[in-house]
Amino acid sequence: MSKFKKKKDGGLPAINTASLPDIVFMLLFFFMVATVMRDNSLMIENRLPSASEVEKLEHKNLVMYIYVGKPSSSYKKKYGTEARIQLNDKFAEVSDIAAFIASERATKREEEIPFLITSLKVDKKANMGLIGDIKQELRKVNALKINYASIKGDVSRNK
Amino acid sequence: MAKRAAPEVNAGSMADIAFLLLIFFLVTTTMEKDSGISRKLPPIVDDTPDVVIKQKNIFTVLLNGKDQLLVEEEIMELKNLRAAAVEFLDNAGGTDKDGNKCDYCQGKKDPRSSDHPDKAIISLKNERKTSYGTYISVQNELVAAYNVLRNRRALAIGPQRGYRDMNFLQMQKNYKDVNWVGNKTKLKELIDQIKKEYPQKLSEVQ
Numbered sequence: 001m002s003k004f005k006k007k008k009d010g011g012l013p014a015i016n017t018a019s020l021p022d023i024v025f026m027l028l029f030f031f032m033v034a035t036v037m038r039d040n041s042l043m044i045e046n047r048l049p050s051a052s053e054v055e056k057l058e059h060k061n062l063v064m065y066i067y068v069g070k071p072s073s074s075y076k077k078k079y080g081t082e083a084r085i086q087l088n089d090k091f092a093e094v095s096d097i098a099a100f101i102a103s104e105r106a107t108k109r110e111e112e113i114p115f116l117i118t119s120l121k122v123d124k125k126a127n128m129g130l131i132g133d134i135k136q137e138l139r140k141v142n143a144l145k146i147n148y149a150s151i152k153g154d155v156s157r158n159k
Numbered sequence: 160m161a162k163r164a165a166p167e168v169n170a171g172s173m174a175d176i177a178f179l180l181l182i183f184f185l186v187t188t189t190m191e192k193d194s195g196i197s198r199k200l201p202p203i204v205d206d207t208p209d210v211v212i213k214q215k216n217i218f219t220v221l222l223n224g225k226d227q228l229l230v231e232e233e234i235m236e237l238k239n240l241r242a243a244a245v246e247f248l249d250n251a252g253g254t255d256k257d258g259n260k261c262d263y264c265q266g267k268k269d270p271r272s273s274d275h276p277d278k279a280i281i282s283l284k285n286e287r288k289t290s291y292g293t294y295i296s297v298q299n300e301l302v303a304a305y306n307v308l309r310n311r312r313a314l315a316i317g318p319q320r321g322y323r324d325m326n327f328l329q330m331q332k333n334y335k336d337v338n339w340v341g342n343k344t345k346l347k348e349l350i351d352q353i354k355k356e357y358p359q360k361l362s363e364v365q
Binding site: 025 | 170173174184185187189190192193195196197198199200202222285287288294295296298300302335
């Protein structure tokens with residue numbers, strides 16, 4: 001009986017935490033490898049439409065993003081409630097797109113330029129008028145490969 | 160003089176530092192992969208030669224400002240669009256530009272509908288007030304119609320070329336997959352052939 005009593009009076013032994021940094025570093029390296037840097041913070045509402053026939057976009061560094069949607073609640077006062085274009089953390093007009101494409105192309109190597117894709121991340125509530133203008137502008141600067149960003153899902157959720 | 164043992168570095172705060180870095184990366188990075196419907200815009204050409212296309216070879220899809228769908232001058236529900244587009248593309252009522260009949264089509268051969276998948280054009284028109292969500296739904300259904308036909312064709316001729324039980328989308332996926340074992344040049348030939356047999360001719364009217 002004395003055997004059991006002996007253990008009790010020592011109190012709880014401290015848990016060895018020497019391997020905790022290793023575990024955390026492992027997690028850290030996983031996230032460093034598996035993720036990419038967030039490059040834009042959104043100032044607009046951006047609920048993408050769903051589509052069933054989506055293709056994945058490879059090569060994230062060859063994609064240019066154009067965001068369209070209503071200004072989010074903190075910007076509503078200044079920019080109104082009509083859908084706006086966002087390029088690189090700024091609200092922009094349709095006429096700014098040509099300059100945006102040119103500056104994006106300038107940052108890429110020359111042989112990469114024909115493979116650039118413009119991804120249109122458009123809120124599903126936006127009107128096609130604005131999208132038509134954007135497409136016309138993209139045609140003018142010869143950025144013809146586009147991708148309508150959408151989530152894999154059923155089209156009935158686009159209502 | 161006796162060598163003194165190096166004092167041990169206190170590593171107790173290592174975990175805290177690592178946690179800090181971890182949280183930084185969790186906040187500043189994203190994991191999502193972009194996906195979407197890929198399209199190619201037509202280039203701006205100054206002098207477009209006038210090509211006369213027979214009305215029966217054009218499948219007109221109109222989307223008005225109230226998100227209503229008008230297909231070939233008839234109001235249609237979105238869920239019926241895919242089947243209607245497949246029927247139009249696969250009709251094969253005549254011959255292609257070289258005078259060949261479409262021997263792989265299974266359509267009704269209606270002389271009032273399209274002649275050949277090679278000639279069939281889907282024309283999509285929308286108004287400025289159309290909502291983007293509906294537009295994407297329609298685009299999706301039209302792309303799906305092409306995929307239905309291409310998948311069917313792939314399953315029909317795939318086994319002869321040694322690609323059993325593989326539809327068109329899987330072929331494309333395998334072609335891009337680095338780890339896929341198989342003859343990629345032959346697969347590419349097959350993909351190109353199917354693409355040529357059912358070319359995606361989707362024009363958008365501004």
